Amino acid sequence: MTKQTRSQSVTDQLRELVLQGTFNPGERLYEIALAERMGVSRTPVRDALNTLKIEGLLDYETQRGYGVREFGTHDIVAAYEARAALEGLACRLAAENGLTKDDLAILERCVSDGDSLLSSGKLLPENLNLYRQMNVDFHETILRASGARILADLVRQTHNIPFASNRIMVWDDYQIIHRSHDDHHRIFEAIAHQQSKRAEALMQEHVFFAGQVLKKHIEAKARIAEEPGERG
Amino acid sequence: MTKQTRSQSVTDQLRELVLQGTFNPGERLYEIALAERMGVSRTPVRDALNTLKIEGLLDYETQRGYGVREFGTHDIVAAYEARAALEGLACRLAAENGLTKDDLAILERCVSDGDSLLSSGKLLPENLNLYRQMNVDFHETILRASGARILADLVRQTHNIPFASNRIMVWDDYQIIHRSHDDHHRIFEAIAHQQSKRAEALMQEHVFFAGQVLKKHIEAKARIAEEPGERG
DNA sequence: GACTCCCCAAATGTATACATGAAGGCGAGT
């Protein structure tokens, strides 16, 4: 990891805090309080707040400061739908342009690495990070291969929603992970054979499905959390 | 227009300068020089540079400052394709949810205003701003009606590319404008009748077509600009 | 007792001083 400035470091820390739900929705964030908490001056904190505002994680009003933006299931689903459309598009462009040998090799490696990690019939907890990294690599390689940096930028935006990050997945169902990795197989095949339309459709479904899984997961969790109160 | 801070004002000015091509691609932007030029201190300038970096207009390297990002025809086309996908999605969601009476009324108004402006068989120069505003209203209303703020955010991003703004259009061909407004008619109809799939397809084509027109326009201009040099 | 107006406190906006790092030129040594 290359050296980074305090502004960048604070931005990353604060983004992580917000994405992890450390703050309550709507909670106001004070520059001075954050600066003291992080052990820096207001300057890097202001940079970070400004950045997260543009990324869409914070609300802002002139002379009134920043607040944590509220996100509902609806927003998460919309983010996944947007991501599905964008990554589908990137996938099609990549297939149309044709990949470099290097990029093709990376994708092939991702697919075979995934096969290994899943070969035992389950995903071992110690392999979770490896699988996650493989998944990120797969998607980022395709975005890069699309040749359109703006698509990568837009997709990055769609990750900036609590629960919607590509690093957060539903891991408790081997069947779902297996099916997801099966999608990777077919996407790779479609790209390699320049079946651009098929590649687009597969990627759209791949991402959309992940969104649906996450949605059900969140709703189930919310139901459980509410039950004790509903009994009274 | 509500009062805004210097940071916001400088950001808007600088964004406009970059979008209008005031700086050469790759040109470096110095904080101090900009601050003097704009008559403010480095603080608002730094805010602005940070903002435009995240919006994707500037490149940045730690301890090395900011530079104007280069955009090619390829980027512009990709931006339009992304916008087509996103606005198509928003249009479908809006049609599925159903619009409020107010939003429906706004769209209807946009359509009939456009009819008036084009009724003479051409678009008069003094009506150009009115038409442009109508067009912006139409698209923004649909984005709002989609109920997904993230879509509006993402679409805004796609405007942050030189030549790709929704405020820049190719105005010299009445036929094209007329066809574009005809799309609005049909999109309105599809939304009003909750024909969500049709609404999505129409909007996708509507935006994609605008991108194609712009692409040809840019290429034609580039050809003309190069000719004198090619003769030598 | 409630309402209004004014003043103060606190938070954000802006400027500037200071710190750090990077790049290029100049001088010394070979």
Add this chain to the structure above:
DNA sequence: ACTCGCCTTCATGTATACATTTGGGGAGTC
């Protein structure tokens, strides 16, 4: 004369002092 390394210079990164605005609380009046 050429190369290596240091040193100067300048631009960015960070902290802090100062300015402005907002909102609330207290005092005074009806």
